[in-house]
Amino acid sequence: LKSLVLHTCPSLTTIFTLGLLGNLKNLEEIIVEDCSKINSLVSLESSCLESDCFLPRLKKISLLNLPELISISSGLCIAPDLERMIIYSCPKLESLSTMEVSSKNLKVIKGDSEWWDSLKWDELQWSKGQQD
Numbered sequence: 352l353k354s355l356v357l358h359t360c361p362s363l364t365t366i367f368t369l370g371l372l373g374n375l376k377n378l379e380e381i382i383v384e385d386c387s388k389i390n391s392l393v394s395l396e397s398s399c400l401e402s403d404c405f406l407p408r409l410k411k412i413s414l415l416n417l418p419e420l421i422s423i424s425s426g427l428c429i430a431p432d433l434e435r436m437i438i439y440s441c442p443k444l445e446s447l448s449t450m451e452v453s454s455k456n457l458k459v460i461k462g463d464s465e466w467w468d469s470l471k472w473d474e475l476q477w478s479k480g481q482q483d
Contacts, residue, residue: 365394384415404428
């Protein structure tokens with residue numbers, strides 16, 4: 352599977368479990384649009400967090416009109432080769448962690464200017480991430 356596109360899934364609250372994430376090594380693009388109940392892309396049903404970075408080939412993620420989205424990966428390291436992130440109409444996504452945006456290849460983050468201006472940045476976390 353190289354591309355996953357979800358449109359108008361009104362009852363969906365999460366997309367991936369940890370087990371599923373581990374099996375999506377070839378996924379290159381995720382587009383999620385008009386899913387009114389999604390609060391995170393990843394469900395952490397297990398208290399055992401693996402230290403691996405998931406979705407190693409993911410290059411592009413688009414999150415559009417997800418009014419309940421509060422987290423992309425629930426703190427998991429994802430998409431170490433991410434190049435493009437597009438986020439529109441996700442008002443509850445108030446911060447991006449270095450684990451969610453850990454790619455050194457990230458070239459573009461597009462989003463509503465009001466959303467971008469109101470993002471909360473953990474400067475200590477980001478400065479540690481830049482030193483690694």
